[in-house]
Amino acid sequence: xxxxxxxxxxxxxxxxxxxxxxxxxxxxxxxxxxxxxKAKKPPELMFVxxxxxxxxxxxxxxxxSPECPNSSLLNLHLxxxxxxxxxxxxxxxxPLRGSGGRDEQFFGPGTRLTVL
Amino acid sequence: DAKTTQPNSMExxxxxxxxxxxxxxxxxxxxxxxxxxxxxxxxxxxxIHGLTSNVNNRMASLAIAEDRKSSTLILHRATxxxxxxxxxxxxxxxxxxxxxxxxxxxxxxxxVHP
Numbered sequence: 001x002x003x004x005x006x007x008x009x010x011x012x013x014x015x016x017x018x019x020x021x022x023x024x025x026x027x028x029x030x031x032x033x034x035x036x037x038k039a040k041k042p043p044e045l046m047f048v049x050x051x052x053x054x055x056x057x058x059x060x061x062x063x064x065s066p067e068c069p070n071s072s073l074l075n076l077h078l079x080x081x082x083x084x085x086x087x088x089x090x091x092x093x094x095p096l097r098g099s100g101g102r103d104e105q106f107f108g109p110g111t112r113l114t115v116l
Numbered sequence: 117d118a119k120t121t122q123p124n125s126m127e128x129x130x131x132x133x134x135x136x137x138x139x140x141x142x143x144x145x146x147x148x149x150x151x152x153x154x155x156x157x158x159x160x161x162x163x164i165h166g167l168t169s170n171v172n173n174r175m176a177s178l179a180i181a182e183d184r185k186s187s188t189l190i191l192h193r194a195t196x197x198x199x200x201x202x203x204x205x206x207x208x209x210x211x212x213x214x215x216x217x218x219x220x221x222x223x224x225x226x227x228v229h230p
Contacts (some may be wrong), residue, residue: 023156107159
């Protein structure tokens, strides 16, 4: 299995809702990532988990709360989002190979989030 | 993170070779050069990476200048399915807070004509 899966594919939520995005990989990768991508822009890193511990938080607002319950699963909990948070949310994983410079990332197809 | 510079867009004809350039004049000795591409409505896809020597895989070739200040991604025979945004990214090998970061630039939009 060489896939990163993300659910749901699409999500529409109101500003008072609480929802979660889910990401799963079964490649034995030990690092997992959340990226945000606005239309016609490159992806921007949000969070990195290495060995199930949060290693990078790119100053993301607290209304986004990541969680890594185990090495195969990554969640992004959403609460009190704003319309400007509407974007494609991408999950990725990587093997954490050696020094890191060689480590390629495998991306899921993303969740298209719309905040009303 | 060291910065990369790529042309905004390039065009090619189907079944012709495509050379996508990337400048990275501030590259450090331990930075790997990675290429990813993003097809329409999909997540980014790893293409190839290298450090100093030229690299080949089933998708593409990577030619790295001797001074490592530039590199070129080569698609040997472009197909319509190669139409995508191509990102050239430098990845450091050092640990610390930059470990794992993949910083995407604007990339090159490749259009392939039938």
